[in-house]
């Protein structure tokens with residue numbers, strides 16, 4: 001429960017009231033703390049008791065949120081965390097930030113969202129504003145969320161307010177605070193839109209209203225489909241450069257000097273994360289339901305999925321003639337989907353490790369953020385990155401360019417390096433070296 005002192009103040013900075021946040025993960029926790037920073041009281045709800053226990057003891061599991069921030073918010077009575085949805089009766093607005101993954105059949109899995117709505121509905125109060133932040137296909141707020149929240153008789157747009165605002169948080173990005181990222185907002189009705197604009201204007205420096213929840217849902221899918229298509233295209237271009245013995249990194253640097261009409265994307269082992277490989281498939285699923293589809297999304301997904309096996313074939317060539325792939329020792333540096341996050345979801349390292357393992361390679365890995373990786377029956381623990389461990393590998397495969405990765409040490413001791421992130425550029429190495437798309441003749 002919010003303590004008394006907090007309740008006395010929980011009108012927030014503009015008399016708007018306490019904020020409920022359902023789902024305290026990579027999105028929900030930083031989001032909750034952005035409201036706390038603006039002076040709101042926040043009621044955070046999650047079903048994961050392990051996360052709740054950590055938060056209650058003042059510990060953060062999201063790298064972008066400091067322990068002290070949690071501890072101070074709890075001590076000041078500005079943050080309450082619980083699994084009890086009944087606490088949300090005290091909130092004026094409730095933001096839903098639960099996962100929206102894919103099913104085994106690659107279709108949208110809205111079970112977390114529908115469960116959250118079902119759990120919220122019995123506690124929904126007259127006048128409350130509910131905002132969906134989870135990424136989803138156009139139509140979800142109207143077709144899925146609204147009927148669930150209306151089961152008890154309240155009507156969206158009349159007795160409570162319903163809005164959709166796509167989340168654009170960029171985990172690991174410490175340059176842009178969440179408050180400074182423009183926030184696209186939409187409402188089921190004009191009044192719903194007015195409510196969400198009024199609330200978000202108190203926290204975000206720019207609020208961008210659009211005409212419908214479907215438009216806001218589609219805007220997020222366009223952003224992430226755009227990244228999927230462009231990263232997949234640059235990965236294909238990297239393969240072309242390898243064949244033509246051109247260095248893609250230099251090609252991109254040159255093209256990037258054009259002051260208009262060009263945007264640099266960089267090759268890499270995968271696209272990874274909870275969003276970029278997943279969200280475009282939500283659009284594809286919705287499009288198929290309407291009897292059409294995106295060929296770009298399909299092609300990009302195929303290209304993206306082919307990169308780990310391409311990397312394995314390049315590593316195999318790099319090892320020859322001294323060593324065959326089977327029986328070699330390969331040390332993977334960095335396994336998360338991107339630098340400086342502790343998130344392994346959809347990481348291409350998982351497929352890479354599996355492919356190497358199946359090819360008879362003795363795989364080891366180092367990642368300061370991930371102590372253990374399990375794939376099926378196999379499991380690995382992150383090793384200490386000593387000079388001896390680096391030297392013992394037949395090849396060091398740089399998968400994720402964490403800021404803390406000791407590139408100099410790797411260059412000094414590795415017999416061979418395959419660098420998928422271009423972090424070895426301009427450095428000389430003791431052993432063999434190739435970078436993804438650098439055109440090396442292997």
Ligand SMILES: NC(=O)c1ccc[n+]([C@@H]2O[C@H](COP(=O)([O-])OP(=O)(O)OC[C@H]3O[C@@H](n4cnc5c(N)ncnc54)[C@H](O)[C@@H]3O)[C@@H](O)[C@H]2O)c1
Pocket residue numbers: 022023024025026027028045046047048051097098099100112115116119133134135136167168169170171273274275
């Ligand atoms: N992670 C990102 O970079 C990012 C960026 C933009 C948008 N998104 C979108 O935001 C949404 C959330 O993603 P995330 O990365 O924060 O996921 P996450 O898995 O890190 O966090 C989701 C949290 O929701 C909780 N949860 C699940 N079901 C619940 C329920 N019924 N009631 C209460 N809590 C519940 C989980 O326990 C978890 O703590 C997704 O739709 C995702 O696509 C994510």
